[in-house]
Amino acid sequence: MTALPEPPPPDRVRIRFDPDGARPREVRVPTGATLFDAASWNGIAVDSTCGGHGTCRKCRMRVVEGDVTVSLLDPRAFGPEELRAGWRLACRARAEQDLRVEVPPLVTRPKAATVGVGRQVILRPAVQKRCLTLPEPTLADQRTDLERLRDALPDLELRVDLPAIRSLARVLRADPTADPTADPTAGPTVTAVVVDDVLVDVEPGDTTGRLFGIAFDLGTTTVVATLLDLATGTPVAVASVLNPQQPHGADVITRISATMTDPTALQRLTALAHQCLDQLAGEVCADGGVDRGEVYEIAVAGNATMTHLALGLDPEPLGVAPFVMASRSFDDLTAADLGVRAHPRARAYVFPALGAYVGGDIVAGALASGMDRDRRVRLFIDIGTNCEILLAAGDRLLATAAPAGPAFEGAAIRCGMRAAPGAVEGVKISDDDVVLQVIGDVEPIGVAGSGLVDAVAAMVAAGLVDGSGRLVAADAPGVPPGLAARLRQVGQERVFVLHFRGHDPDGDPADALYLSQRDIRELQFAKAAISTGWQLLLEEQGLTAADVAQVLLAGSFGSYLGPAAAVRIGLVPEVALLRIVSAGNVAGEGAKMALLSLRERAAAQALLEEVHYVELSDRADFNDRFVERLAFPV
Amino acid sequence: MTALPEPPPPDRVRIRFDPDGARPREVRVPTGATLFDAASWNGIAVDSTCGGHGTCRKCRMRVVEGDVTVSLLDPRAFGPEELRAGWRLACRARAEQDLRVEVPPLVTRPKAATVGVGRQVILRPAVQKRCLTLPEPTLADQRTDLERLRDALPDLELRVDLPAIRSLARVLRADPTADPTADPTAGPTVTAVVVDDVLVDVEPGDTTGRLFGIAFDLGTTTVVATLLDLATGTPVAVASVLNPQQPHGADVITRISATMTDPTALQRLTALAHQCLDQLAGEVCADGGVDRGEVYEIAVAGNATMTHLALGLDPEPLGVAPFVMASRSFDDLTAADLGVRAHPRARAYVFPALGAYVGGDIVAGALASGMDRDRRVRLFIDIGTNCEILLAAGDRLLATAAPAGPAFEGAAIRCGMRAAPGAVEGVKISDDDVVLQVIGDVEPIGVAGSGLVDAVAAMVAAGLVDGSGRLVAADAPGVPPGLAARLRQVGQERVFVLHFRGHDPDGDPADALYLSQRDIRELQFAKAAISTGWQLLLEEQGLTAADVAQVLLAGSFGSYLGPAAAVRIGLVPEVALLRIVSAGNVAGEGAKMALLSLRERAAAQALLEEVHYVELSDRADFNDRFVERLAFPV
Known part of the structure; x- marks a missing residue:
């Protein structure tokens, strides 16, 4: 195994926020991040109605230690005295050095939630409810029901569903005695339900807490x-x-x-x-x-x-x-x-899709892992039959899909199975023994994708598989004697037995749990396809594996995969193991973020424009690279 | 009966249009009308994509005889030489004198249709079909089906219904041999169906002729x-x-x-x-x-x-x-x-409504009769149980609704009936006889609204009803002897017999076709309510009946009503009979216009903003005016 080159430490700055009335918070963010994003990502509520687009001028903060360049918009929001005192619009203020920042009290206090890969989302759902008390009509005020409602929501330019008008008319004339807490002298209290810019319903009373x-x-x-x-x-x-x-x-x-x-x-x-x-x-x-x-x-x-x-x-x-x-x-x-x-x-x-093989799940995952919010070189790899790969580098985002085949799903592997009780998910090989980690701690009945990667990595390390991916013979030089008995033949094919049924090493290997030469080839093709994918994306950006600051492994398979084994077989770039992060179910997290925040949804939509899709099947150099990447690093 | 004051002739100018390649057309339009409207109303196609709003600068015309003031927008569209040569933007050029105008050839040739009260509508429906031949996708062009379609419609910013995407996908991959006329080497030919800005369907082949x-x-x-x-x-x-x-x-x-x-x-x-x-x-x-x-x-x-x-x-x-x-x-x-x-x-x-009693039918009628396009003083009266009245004067539009009651519908009138075969729709009274005009030329069985108005007008003229609306006694001075036998009593009530069953003047008047004192009162209340309505609208504008240039009678009842009788009982202002126009089914015409032209639809929507609604039931002076208007002019 080659030595792992240590990439330079990520370019980060430290910001200490002093929010009004709350305890100070110190955060580390990528150099160049805005104070708005730095606060949002870390759950520090920022006053804003435009979502950080520089139009509402509400996200005022005061930089009390360190320097932040005055943006073009700042002189419109602050006088010269205020600018000298460090006041800046947070959405335009970039953190280029360590800072201490005072966050003033909020006029409108948004709420936040933590989702995705440590992402903090300011609550601004597409769904909103507004509780209103509408004036009763008179002969001098014959506004229609809907005009009365619209006039009470002057900040919204509503389109209106017909059934919402029906609800409104019904609710305005519901028996007022039905609600004993209502003030009988005021007009009716109703709750308008708005999704995006559409009034979808009007409910009686105040239902703002239920959405x-x-x-x-x-x-x-x-x-x-x-x-x-x-x-x-x-x-x-x-x-x-x-x-x-x-x-x-x-x-x-x-x-x-x-x-x-x-x-x-x-x-x-x-x-x-x-x-x-x-x-x-x-x-x-x-x-x-x-x-x-x-x-x-x-x-x-x-x-x-x-x-x-x-x-x-x-x-x-x-x-x-x-x-x-x-x-x-x-x-x-x-x-x-x-x-x-x-x-x-x-x-x-x-969720919108980047391409036929980089779908909405990947866009959601990219959103949840903040691929568009981080200037470091990062790889996002969702391993499956179809493997989706994103590369973020500075302001660039590249995407591709690699045809990995079904090896990781357990299909096409003789003893393969899904990650379910009885599946081998981890394999350790010493000089004289094989130790299996089995889901549910039961008798192993098959090998899951993560077990396959672990096993092959361990077999390569133990010299049981050579760099070309060939299983060595039982009597080959260097094979530890304690393992030789596991190198067997099933039919015409060499196999390595992971587990003999009933722990009987003399049993028929065809009845045992084993990996065959063909299984190893399947994995080899899969990892070659995947690593060709990220290799070509890195080359497209003029980068090498040594530039990668972080590898995010997404999807349920990625969560089980051992980073060491993934590096050892060349499935992911050779980076420090701590830089390989299991991102979990990022697609689901992205879906949550879209519900919680229109701003995040807009960011997902923006990814469609920002991401450059690289079609591998169209590339003349794909096959050459693929063959180069077939070998296991030994 | 008082003499009818003759209003001044309507203020009109003559425009001779010389359209490129078509025969010259001479039209008369209200003074101050734009050349754009003058052309549109008269079916002369004008180049325009903004619909006459001064933004597209395509409606170029050259005034070759007469003068038209240079508008603010003209210098942006024409050079000094062109302005001197008479070039003007038609939508900003007001005809204040007789003109001769050259209309240049069209870049985009819209079509026109005649609807409403002689209104000419330039065809620009909300529904449009576009026939497209889409390129086949390749690995180098992986645009989605929808992107391919959008790119072929660069002038439209489409929203897309899900079923339209389903149709598009299906149609693009339909068996090309199904259409033997299609060029097998070109991509598929499809027709996009767009309503407003929504793609609602995609049809195979060219269906643009069918919408x-x-x-x-x-x-x-x-x-x-x-x-x-x-x-x-x-x-x-x-x-x-x-x-x-x-x-x-x-x-x-x-x-x-x-x-x-x-x-x-x-x-x-x-x-x-x-x-x-x-x-x-x-x-x-x-x-x-x-x-x-x-x-x-x-x-x-x-x-x-x-x-x-x-x-x-x-x-x-x-x-x-x-x-x-x-x-x-x-x-x-x-x-x-x-x-x-x-x-x-x-x-x-x-159609949108102006008020609970001036509904979408009246907005449609106002559109079809061009109430917003004519600077003369005009009254639009739709007579029914609820009578809607519009007053147009210069740039002002006023509306109200008068509670006329059911007299005109035949209800609440003892011998009343709908306008159907057997209904009296016209009545002439001479010194010794009553001549009835009956729908279907059959034995009369009841009196329709128009017959009621005609009968009472004739009775007032013959001195059978006095100015206060009282039926005179048979022996009152001045009653022609030939009519005295028709002035009878039914129960406690005076009646005037229009028609004796079997032509037997000695028969029981209760079996005859008659108008009772109460019937006359019903009509009196109805006409008082209506005339109070237009009277108050005229006063609101500082006008009198003498200023009215035209009275449009709308609705099916208005079409049957005799203008002379309507004037005689004071139902409409005393204007020259030729100025009282039966406008026919204007609501239906307005509905057609909305389908044919987005511009007309926008005009209908604009009426909501332009029309000032006057609520009569809220007015302190309504009852006084109502009592004043009860009398019949004698």
């Missing part, structure tokens, strides 16, 4: 729903289920194929997606004590195929060159379009 | 549907039916009452409105050889109560003070919201 959304991670294998309280930003309930489309194919390609051979399959797969989402919605609502009618928006993060199937769009063009989507993003969707029973006019936000 | 809309006049009594070819602006088929809500009440107040006493009535009335509109849609489509799926938009003009009922909105607040509507106008309606089966994403435009 919910559901974030869905619509995975090929697993679907997860999180019910969020949009008033507080807190998760209320979570539920998950295996994607019921699985009988139609384990991965996206087989599901696409199913629709190509059977004309009714698309309709069936769409119905299964809808049933699954709706069932989870029912579960989290029941669990959280929330009525479905109190769910006003849902957000869905899924890959392009899952998204197309859920929206009833033919996925066939995704499965054949030139891999074209029907659309990247979708306007004006409703929860009903996705089969989810919620408020009758509940909206749906579906 | 239709249905204009509905949703009257309290009668509902009329006109199928329009939106590609040419021509009507294809018309159908009408009695409003099936009639069993629930003849007028709006009784229908509102029905919903107040029976909680299920609203739902039933809404269903009846939907069935009626949908049935008419089916009839006009069948008649015109048009598939319902080719109808992409409908427009509906109805009074506020009919509109509320059709949209499922509780009309109760319209029926009780302070007479408040749920909303004046409605966003984003679909044909389905009104129960009309058309294209699945067909939109609906519902």
Whole structure:
């Protein structure tokens, strides 16, 4: 194994915030981050109504130690005395050195929630409720019901659904004695429900405390729903289920194929997606004590195929060159379009896709891991049958998809299986023994993707697999005698036995748990495809693996993968192990962020413009690189 | 009868247009009209993309005889030489004298249709179809289906319905051999269907010649549907039916009452409105050889109560003070919201209302009669149980509603009936005889509203009714002997017999066709209410009846009413009879205009801002004026 070059320490500065009335907070942020972002990321509430776009001039802060350049907008917000005293607009103030900053009291106090990879999101959901007491009409004031409501919401330019007008008319004339706490001399108290700029409903009384959304991670294998309280930003309930489309194919390609051979399959797969989402919605609502009618928006993060199937769009063009989507993003969707029973006019936000193989789940993941908010060189790798790779470097974002094949899903591996009880997820090889880490601590019955990577890495380290990926013979020089008995033959093929049934080393190896030469080749192809992907992205930016400051491993497989083994087989760049971070279910986190903040949603949409997609299948140098990357580092 | 003062001749100028390549046209327009409007009203196509708002600078014309002041915008569109040569922007050029104008060739040639009261509408429907040939995707061009379509429509900023994306994906991959005329080497030819800024569908091949809309006049009594070819602006088929809500009440107040006493009535009335509109849609489509799926938009003009009922909105607040509507106008309606089966994403435009008693039908009527396009003093009177009155004077528009009661509908009149076969619609009284004009030339069975007005006018002229509205006694001085036998008593009440059954003057007057003292009082109250309405509007503007240049009588009753009789009883101002114009079904014409032209629709919407609504029930001087106006001019 070669020595790992140590990359230079990330370029960070220290900011001490002194918020009015709260305890000081010291944070570290990338050099050049704005004070607005630095505060937002760290849960320090900043006054703002424009979301950091330089228009509201409310995010005033005073830099009391260190220097921050006066921005173009600052002289419009502050007088010369104030500028000298260190006052700056936080959204325009870049931290280029260590600072101490006073945060004044808030006029409007936004709330924040922590989601994603340590991301702090200022609550500004698309869904808002406004409680209003409307004046009674008179002959001198014949404004219509709707005009009365609009006039009470002068800051909103509403479009209005017909059923909301029906509700408004009904609610304004409901029996006032129904609410004993209401002031009988005032006009009726109502709550307007607004999603984006659409008035979707008007409810009697004050219901501002009850507004919910559901974030869905619509995975090929697993679907997860999180019910969020949009008033507080807190998760209320979570539920998950295996994607019921699985009988139609384990991965996206087989599901696409199913629709190509059977004309009714698309309709069936769409119905299964809808049933699954709706069932989870029912579960989290029941669990959280929330009525479905109190769910006003849902957000869905899924890959392009899952998204197309859920929206009833033919996925066939995704499965054949030139891999074209029907659309990247979708306007004006409703929860009903996705089969989810919620408020009758509940909206749906579906994450847009970068490409047929870098879908909305990856955009959500990039959002949750702040790929667009960090100037360091970072790789985001979501390992699966299709492996999505993002490279962030300064202001540039590159994306690609590598066809890794099914090795990591356990398919195409003789003794492979999903990460489930009985699956080997970790392997340690010493000179005379093999120690397996098995999910559920039971008798091992198969090898999961992470176990496969661990095993092969350990076999390479132990000299059982050479640099070209060939299993050595039992009598080859250097094979520890304690392991020789595990190097066997099944049919014409060399295998390495991980576990003999009944611990009987003389048993038939065909009955044992083993990795075959072909299994190792499958993994070799997969890791070559993936590493060719990030290698080409780095080259595109004139970078090498040594420049990478952080590797984020996304998705459930990424969470199980051992960083050391991933480095050892060359699946990820050779960086210090601490710089390899398991990012968890970032797609689901991204979906939550979209529900909590319009600003984050705009950032996701902006990714479509910012990310440069690199199509590997179109590159003349892909095969050369692929062959170069086949070898295991020894 | 007093002598009619002759108002000054209307202030008009003559314009001779010389359109490029077409024969010259001479038109007369109100002084001060713009050349743009003068041309548009007269079907002379003018180049314009902004609809006459001074922004596109395309409506160039050259004034070759007469002078037109240079507007503020002209120097931005023309050089000094051009201005000297007479070049002007037509939308800013006001005709203050007789002119000769050259109209240059068009860059974009719009089409025009004649609708309304001689109104010429430049075709620019909300519905448009665009035929496109889209390039096939390649690995080097992985744009999504929708991006490919958007890029082919660079002038449109589309919102996109999900089903339209489904259609697009399907149509792009349809079997190309299905269309033998298609060029197999080019990409697929498709037609995008756009309503407003929404892509509602994508159809295979070129379907640009097939786009239709249905204009509905949703009257309290009668509902009329006109199928329009939106590609040419021509009507294809018309159908009408009695409003099936009639069993629930003849007028709006009784229908509102029905919903107040029976909680299920609203739902039933809404269903009846939907069935009626949908049935008419089916009839006009069948008649015109048009598939319902080719109808992409409908427009509906109805009074506020009919509109509320059709949209499922509780009309109760319209029926009780302070007479408040749920909303004046409605966003984003679909044909389905009104129960009309058309294209699945067909939109609906519902005319906005000025007030609870000056509804969308009146806005449509005002549009069709150009109330906002004429600087003369004009009155628009729609006579019915509720009488709507508009006054246009220069740039001012005033509106009010007068509670005329049911006299004109035949209700509350002892021998009253609707205008149907057997109804007396005209009455002439000589010294010794009464001559009746009967619908269908059959034995008279009742008196219609127009017959009532005619009869009372004739009775006043013959001295049978005095100025206070009292029927004179048979033996009163001045009663012609030949008529004395018709002045009889039924019970305690004086009556005037119009027609004895079997022509037997000795028969029981209770069996005869007569007008009673109470009937005359009903008419007297109705005409007093109406004339108080226009009187107060005129006073509000500092005008008198002598200033009125034109009286438009709208609605089906207005079309039957004799102008002479209307003047004689004081129902309309005393103006020369030629200046009293029956405007016909202006609400239906307005609905057609809204389908044909977004510009006209914008004008209708603008009326909401421009019209000043005068609430009569709120006025201290209403009762005084009402009593003043009770007398018949003698």
